[in-house]
Amino acid sequence: MTTARTLDSTFAALADPTRRAILARLSLGEASVNELAEPFAMSQPAISKHLKVLELAGLISRGRDAQRRPCRIEAAPLAQASGWLDNYRRFWEHSFAQLDDLLEELKAEQAAAKKSTKRRNTKGDKT
Amino acid sequence: MTTARTLDSTFAALADPTRRAILARLSLGEASVNELAEPFAMSQPAISKHLKVLELAGLISRGRDAQRRPCRIEAAPLAQASGWLDNYRRFWEHSFAQLDDLLEELKAEQAAAKKSTKRRNTKGDKT
Numbered sequence: 001m002t003t004a005r006t007l008d009s010t011f012a013a014l015a016d017p018t019r020r021a022i023l024a025r026l027s028l029g030e031a032s033v034n035e036l037a038e039p040f041a042m043s044q045p046a047i048s049k050h051l052k053v054l055e056l057a058g059l060i061s062r063g064r065d066a067q068r069r070p071c072r073i074e075a076a077p078l079a080q081a082s083g084w085l086d087n088y089r090r091f092w093e094h095s096f097a098q099l100d101d102l103l104e105e106l107k108a109e110q111a112a113a114k115k116s117t118k119r120r121n122t123k124g125d126k127t
Numbered sequence: 128m129t130t131a132r133t134l135d136s137t138f139a140a141l142a143d144p145t146r147r148a149i150l151a152r153l154s155l156g157e158a159s160v161n162e163l164a165e166p167f168a169m170s171q172p173a174i175s176k177h178l179k180v181l182e183l184a185g186l187i188s189r190g191r192d193a194q195r196r197p198c199r200i201e202a203a204p205l206a207q208a209s210g211w212l213d214n215y216r217r218f219w220e221h222s223f224a225q226l227d228d229l230l231e232e233l234k235a236e237q238a239a240a241k242k243s244t245k246r247r248n249t250k251g252d253k254t
Contacts, residue, residue, distance in 0.1 A: 088154060
């Protein structure tokens with residue numbers, strides 16, 4: 001697969017909450033279809049369909065054991081997706097930095113307001 | 128939107144090469160629909176459809192200028208997607224480490240093979 005087609009199938013596979021939950025479960029260790037179906041209150045065929053999408057995207061592989069065929073995470077496509085997103089990191093880091101600046105400004109304004117209120121109250125005491 | 132729904136729409140929006148190319152173009156600066164359509168040999172309505180998907184996913188925003196309505200990247204959903212993928216970083220870093228070990232082993236084997244060939248050749252010279 002080309003990089004573009006890998007990214008297409010990786011992002012499409014990740015665009016579903018059940019498939020992301022399956023990957024989260026598999027991040028704890030290998031699991032069979034039955035073990036994966038259990039917590040989802042989903043039929044085994046429904047889970048199998050999701051597993052097929054993940055397998056075609058190269059995000060999981062299945063073991064050879066004919067009975068269990070345990071699923072495991074394959075991380076290479078996730079690394080590629082993360083690498084693609086990294087090209088945009090400067091945008092969100094920039095936004096976070098702006099948010100930080102804004103918070104600092106607000107804090108400084110609040111501190112200045114407090115100080116001036118205090119000064120006015122002190123003056124009030126004197127008169 | 129909940130985190131799960133944001134991730135759904137972000138990953139779905141990113142699963143298309145034209146939409147990723149639009150974001151790449153916008154990473155260089157704001158652009159109008161016309162400017163975006165130009166390099167893609169795509170009709171303006173086709174580009175507008177992709178922009179709608181990106182806008183609904185919160186990945187771009189449109190300017191107020193009624194004529195141009197320039198598009199710009201909004202990075203927050205990208206940051207969230209990157210954060211989700213980070214949960215799996217240990218898997219690909221582990222794979223890369225294994226690959227490194229394998230390469231080191233191969234290099235060591237090659238060096239050993241070279242050495243033994245050299246020794247054999249030197250012996251051959253003597254006899």
